[in-house]
Amino acid sequence: MSDEVAAEILQTHILDLAAEGRRLDGRAPDDYRTVTIEPGFVATADGSALVRIGETAALCGVKLEPGKPFPDTPNAGVLTTNAELIPLSSPTFEPGPPQPGAIEVSRVVDRAIRAAETVDLTRLCVTPGEKSWVCYVDIHMLGHDGNLIDAGMLAAVSALSGAVLPAKRFGIAEADYPLDVQHLPVECTFVRLGDTIVVDPTFDEEHAAQGRITVATDESGRVVAMQKGLVGAFSPDDVKAVVRRAFVHGDRLREQVRGARR
Amino acid sequence: MSDEVAAEILQTHILDLAAEGRRLDGRAPDDYRTVTIEPGFVATADGSALVRIGETAALCGVKLEPGKPFPDTPNAGVLTTNAELIPLSSPTFEPGPPQPGAIEVSRVVDRAIRAAETVDLTRLCVTPGEKSWVCYVDIHMLGHDGNLIDAGMLAAVSALSGAVLPAKRFGIAEADYPLDVQHLPVECTFVRLGDTIVVDPTFDEEHAAQGRITVATDESGRVVAMQKGLVGAFSPDDVKAVVRRAFVHGDRLREQVRGARR
């Protein structure tokens, strides 16, 4: 019971601050937390990155294995994205099969990767209809202080950017070679706190929020995915404003992804 | 608690009426509710029918796809029946994996289809041991006012009767052609209410019942499946009488299936 009361007091406080354009951690509404990208964190993966946004942490490992193309796309490789909200990373996550929250993260990140044509899947085809690379993008959340989608997306695109096809090990080519990443989508998430829409929400802000909205952009000025979540509403003008801000943050985040490549 | 009391009063009332040969909805013990059959309800299916028995509704969609014959029947196609008691159709159905009730409907309908040799499976073989048609009979319950088995069966046999093999789409023949339905099994279900055995029970009658019995017949005078269900008992003479009645109702229902074909 006292937990609920405490939560309500915190929520009110967050909303009161937001009404004055302030936030619990001192940020302005359009301030994004510090982002760090540590590529190559996992040696057993063919590409990997540990991304931190404040105290939120997402570890992505990419594995590339030979497999079969889908019957309806015989000339393309296969890419699959999975996010695990493991109970280690938050007292609110439970063991067991993926919950809707984890599925939403997986799918929103997957849509952006796919729509931006981040990886040219036709280049992952080995023998049409017979053999192609399967690219597994697995995201393991290692800390949840809000904004999981952005963290998962940054980890995924950073891991893909540094990935190497183990072509030699599987006898597909004489030497391994880097995965070709042709676009750099990033997601940018906002929540509504009263009349203020803040970027990069913390865990507490998400719980106080009256609606969440995520916009994925790529480096060529395209919006490639969007997702409204949580209880709450946005006007079309809110959405347009948020898209504008998403491009600004997106360009900066993309610079970080590029800078972290090695 | 008051729910339980109300249920008990209703049950007693149904049994009292039955003792006088009467039923809650005014039917006589051997009256079947009005049946309507709407074939071709689902354009995405290769055959379909929406069947209503009073306020019970079953929608069946048949899909035909190329697949592999079972190793022990290399010269035959594959037929599989599945009934979904989706929570939309009754406050008593729960989301999640199929419960025993749904499995029973699937299996009793499947047995009748199979035993009556409704579809000549050998005609679904394309290349022995290699390729055959797989016939999926999916039944979606859209309203539960009792007697799900009869409704599911009528929907299945009506959907099969109008089904067309998409042979052209799958490059198996120059043109699509109708599925050959050689027999017309229908199920007929009864429940015991005291000493009275009534046909086509409603939801409330099933809950008051002291035993349920289903008899599937075909147009050639054969019993092709039977299933006793619920708590309760039937004497061999009860069973014989019920089989007699099942043929009479069955012949009438078959007429309706034939009439609905198009």
Next chain:
Amino acid sequence: MSDEVAAEILQTHILDLAAEGRRLDGRAPDDYRTVTIEPGFVATADGSALVRIGETAALCGVKLEPGKPFPDTPNAGVLTTNAELIPLSSPTFEPGPPQPGAIEVSRVVDRAIRAAETVDLTRLCVTPGEKSWVCYVDIHMLGHDGNLIDAGMLAAVSALSGAVLPAKRFGIAEADYPLDVQHLPVECTFVRLGDTIVVDPTFDEEHAAQGRITVATDESGRVVAMQKGLVGAFSPDDVKAVVRRAFVHGDRLREQVRGARR
């Protein structure tokens, strides 16, 4: 509540007895219960045995079927061990997917079979990389009065010892022939009761125990598997003493396995 009190009184009593080197059923600490082995219990299996250790009973059935070797061991057959702690055999077992206790039994028995090279898997290869025998070792517990691992292991090794490859039925050879069993691993389990370590614990002793330890030995003087289980601890000297005792019991149990062969 009174159940818990009764359990506690029983536990104290078992520990008090153990302190004097005594046990509830009159055995000395190093006495193993009477073991019976009934080979060929299941005619539908390719090898089988019903093993009883006191009132603990394990039925193992071995099935051999043609399948595909694993890609990384193209010259070897496949062996898989599964133990089912079916709710029939104990009031403490629940229906549903295998619980950790059942998985532990499966894996500890599997490790001993594998590490002892009980079956020469290369002799189960039919065509390298293409076709090999798959050997299913299924253990069904039919009574739980403690010491499931030893019972499961004895049943498995006895069933394997009498197994016949149904080579004729599957068209792989002109005639069926016996499975070649080259080693005879057996497990021997102990529990700590205070300062006394007793062999072959009953159900009640396991519940009173302060640690369980299992040692698998084979006929050539090798330890092939070990498993410490339950809450509790053993000193390295305890372990060494227990290994010694495991060889003595193991040799006797192996004699029984050999004697039961037919």
Next chain:
Amino acid sequence: MGSVGAKEVPVLLDAEGRRIDGRRLDELRPIQIRAGPLPQADGSAFVEWGANKVMAAVYGPREVHPRHLQQSTKAVIQCRYNMAAFSVDERKRPGLDRRSQEISKVIAEAFESVVFAEEFPRTSIDVYIEVLQANAGTRCAGLVAGSVALADAGIPMVDLLPAVAVGKVAGAIALDLKKEEDNFGEADLPMALVPQSGRLVLLQMEGHMTEPELAKALDLGVEGCKVIYEKMKAALRERYSVRPLAAEAA
């Protein structure tokens, strides 16, 4: 029932009216019933019937798991019919398939039709049936084993539940089909009888029969059940008569 496109059908009935194993049409396979083989259970039974081996155990009345199944006015009868992986010719994956779930349901309903469940409100009576070796007729063997196990557990019932399958083989109505007859025959009709009332609490059928054949099959099955009923009672008598001796020995 006959598989579509299956291989050569064996001769199921010879010129003298003898079946594949030499039985007459109205003859049962040999049956052995043992009550009480499982000491950990509240009640148990082991049935060998032809080449079937089936074990049953009863636990209860006891607490209901999961709790929300609890009923305030009577015991819940839960039944789990399961086939061991090695009980059939081709290895079966462990766990309940759809067939086992359906059979579990109709067996539970059969037992609930005879148990005085209202004597044990808010409890569960769990019947576990394990098929160890299968050769047609396992659900009937399971009913017989479960019924004896319920009696062994002291659960009050209207009556025991003998059960048997009747079938149609090479055009003739035959009692208690074995595997080849079931595979290549024309129909299979398992049933369970309450001897006291002469009523059936389990009845299923698959295949095809005419109305007169069905009537004949029902009558033949009832007679078969009566024979099995005697064997069930004998097994329980033996169990009770052995008990005092065992008690003396102790």
Next chain:
Amino acid sequence: MGSVGAKEVPVLLDAEGRRIDGRRLDELRPIQIRAGPLPQADGSAFVEWGANKVMAAVYGPREVHPRHLQQSTKAVIQCRYNMAAFSVDERKRPGLDRRSQEISKVIAEAFESVVFAEEFPRTSIDVYIEVLQANAGTRCAGLVAGSVALADAGIPMVDLLPAVAVGKVAGAIALDLKKEEDNFGEADLPMALVPQSGRLVLLQMEGHMTEPELAKALDLGVEGCKVIYEKMKAALRERYSVRPLAAEAA
């Protein structure tokens, strides 16, 4: 969105700006909405929208299952969006796949944004949406059906929730895509509007659009929702006007 390596793309927009089915860019497919088709449900609706057929039912406020989801200050809104196995070209395995689970989540959040859930603490309001025949835009059709079903069930709400998808087809922003447009188009943007406030409670997007295209798409979608809103109200009016007649007949 366009599958990688897929076959020949049909002509989605002709020289006169007509779409594959002859519609203009801002034209909706035909919509039929019927409130109350399912007598067993507390509320229901059936929507035929182009070649989509979607049924929705509402149960509640009622007890929460499983119990631990219960909230002390408001009702839980649970939503299950499901596609029938036969509703799509290639048969879909029964059960909720990841796509259906995601859609169920965002639809539930959309409804929770307009239902006065605090009026029914400790209860559940369950919205079941079944797609019987699919042809692009099923989540919007499901929202419309679910919303009318909620109204039919008498659940108090801020407003109805009209919904529609806007897309990009052959470079042009187009309202209410049908299957071929969705498969071969460049973007899909489903949304649900609260007409009273002019705000969106569901919004998703996949594909690619520039900022100006997106702005245009949002405006076009809002206009489309307004048209659908009128049809939803008409369906409910018809439902209520029929009721007294039925009552008289009884």
Next chain:
Amino acid sequence: MGSVGAKEVPVLLDAEGRRIDGRRLDELRPIQIRAGPLPQADGSAFVEWGANKVMAAVYGPREVHPRHLQQSTKAVIQCRYNMAAFSVDERKRPGLDRRSQEISKVIAEAFESVVFAEEFPRTSIDVYIEVLQANAGTRCAGLVAGSVALADAGIPMVDLLPAVAVGKVAGAIALDLKKEEDNFGEADLPMALVPQSGRLVLLQMEGHMTEPELAKALDLGVEGCKVIYEKMKAALRERYSVRPLAAEAA
């Protein structure tokens, strides 16, 4: 252990008694332990051990989920050992396989052997171990990480639980196997020690060893655990010494 029919075995021990990575038989791989890396957890630890990377978090004492596991006289210790999909050479399907379930069980029992569980009746203490990069010995690394995380969470324990695997490689008993040694060696024996009592609370073995080899392996493992114990204490000291600084900074 050595796979049947596997390819060429590398040279695991050279003429000078050096192992594949140059270590002596009684030498550990480098170990780094960091306590408290996860701010959201009640306790946490990150262990890099050779080429293993393992994270652990502890939550509790807290409410027990699911409720029926609650114990009236003590805390339940729940453990989940999980391998990330990308932590091994061939991608692992997400979710707990049978191996992970077995390891979770024996690790939970090891922790329960040293935690004063009776101080927290009706609660759960949950230990989550995630293997991010695996190179043999992950369960020992997990035990070390979990144990430091428990201490970091302030859970009262008899002692920390250092752990290590000993193996048999090219006929010799060797401490702390790495992947190639584990794959091509003859035996693997992981253990966890309570330093205060000198007793083992986790012990498993697979492969083959003679009695004298086993005795030698046990002794070597105990010595290895003692070294690791010191590193665990150092990590916790560092954590505590950092805390006040952080507090000042705040």
